[in-house]
Amino acid sequence: MNDGKIAIVTGANSGVGLHTTIGLAKAGLDVVMACRNLDKANTARDTVRRAVPDARVDLMELDLSDLTSVRSFAAAFREKRAHLNVLVNNAGVLDYSRRRNGAGVELQLATNHLGHFLLTSLLIDLMPDEAESRVVSLSSIAHKQGTIAFDDINCERQQNKTFAYAQSKLACLMFADELNRRLKSAGRKVVSTCVHPGGTDSGLFDDASRLEYFVFKLVAPFITHSNADAAKPSLHAALSTDVRGGDYFGPQGFKDLKGPVGHAKRTAYSQDAQVAARLWQVSEELVGEAFADLSKSGLEQRA
Numbered sequence: 001m002n003d004g005k006i007a008i009v010t011g012a013n014s015g016v017g018l019h020t021t022i023g024l025a026k027a028g029l030d031v032v033m034a035c036r037n038l039d040k041a042n043t044a045r046d047t048v049r050r051a052v053p054d055a056r057v058d059l060m061e062l063d064l065s066d067l068t069s070v071r072s073f074a075a076a077f078r079e080k081r082a083h084l085n086v087l088v089n090n091a092g093v094l095d096y097s098r099r100r101n102g103a104g105v106e107l108q109l110a111t112n113h114l115g116h117f118l119l120t121s122l123l124i125d126l127m128p129d130e131a132e133s134r135v136v137s138l139s140s141i142a143h144k145q146g147t148i149a150f151d152d153i154n155c156e157r158q159q160n161k162t163f164a165y166a167q168s169k170l171a172c173l174m175f176a177d178e179l180n181r182r183l184k185s186a187g188r189k190v191v192s193t194c195v196h197p198g199g200t201d202s203g204l205f206d207d208a209s210r211l212e213y214f215v216f217k218l219v220a221p222f223i224t225h226s227n228a229d230a231a232k233p234s235l236h237a238a239l240s241t242d243v244r245g246g247d248y249f250g251p252q253g254f255k256d257l258k259g260p261v262g263h264a265k266r267t268a269y270s271q272d273a274q275v276a277a278r279l280w281q282v283s284e285e286l287v288g289e290a291f292a293d294l295s296k297s298g299l300e301q302r303a
């Protein structure tokens with residue numbers, strides 16, 4: 001059923017992204033694993049092939065914190081592939097060290113949101129104009145602790161070390177909504193949705209202090225589910241026919257951290273279309289270019 005369909009999963013070499021890749025490959029899609037570390041990605045591809053022996057998986061280098069890398073990735077993808085059916089904007093970093101990327105932007109906003117914002121803009125015209133075309137963004141329960149600090153976008157004045165992660169994950173959710181609104185008003189059928197994976201023990205917590213990590217490991221069995229279960233919201237958003245633009249999915253069990261997939265809870269702030277429109281404009285300024293014209297599909301020109 002999915003023969004000939006192509007997916008990209010960013011951050012596909014571990015955790016949720018690896019299991020999203022396995023699920024998409026099982027469903028018969030051709031998957032491009034977009035990873036910044038090709039050694040880790042090679043090992044991850046072996047894992048995918050053990051799980052799905054006939055998987056069609058390709059590796060391509062992508063560092064989302066670096067807009068030059070995002071542009072090179074998009075150009076290389078366009079050289080190799082004629083279309084794109086599913087884009088899973090999965091990669092993410094949790095950074096407590098207040099790092100910035102090479103352009104001076106706070107690392108989590110740069111990686112989790114801006115890199116994906118530009119990537120989507122550079123590839124969306126390759127998506128067929130049909131409801132099976134999906135852009136899936138990854139948010140987090142942590143979005144509830146965030147606002148978009150337009151007057152302090154790099155979070156320099158923030159005392160709370162987790163605020164910048166919350167802001168970045170809120171940005172992913174608001175981007176998914178705003179993209180959905182703009183696709184609809186451009187008359188396109190491509191679907192933009194968002195998910196959160198709940199809680200899962202993954203590479204995401206590598207930057208935690210030793211004490212935080214120790215405490216997390218103690219409670220993890222009670223408050224998390226497996227990486228494979230954590231990938232289910234992404235797989236639902238990417239593959240199910242029961243998905244509409246603007247949907248937000250996540251686990252429905254204990255504190256929304258684990259359990260079966262359903263519609264996820266979100267803050268009123270995250271649904272503010274005016275904030276989302278302003279974030280879109282600021283994102284364009286930060287990536288240095290306007291988002292792609294959504295009324296045009298590039299597929300006709302390439303046919």
Ligand SMILES: NC(=O)c1ccc[n+]([C@@H]2O[C@H](COP(=O)([O-])OP(=O)(O)OC[C@H]3O[C@@H](n4cnc5c(N)ncnc54)[C@H](OP(=O)(O)O)[C@@H]3O)[C@@H](O)[C@H]2O)c1
Nearest residue numbers: 011014015016063064065090091092140199200202203204
């Ligand atoms: N784990 C949770 O409980 C949880 C909860 C809520 C939301 N999430 C979200 O779920 C998504 C997946 O996270 P995970 O839990 O699977 O964590 P993970 O195992 O650390 O996976 C994150 C992936 O993102 C990649 N990545 C990080 N920075 C990148 C960059 N600059 N360019 C390209 N790739 C980059 C990582 O690559 P490297 O291997 O090279 O570092 C890795 O493949 C993230 O968006 C995260 O925010 C996770």
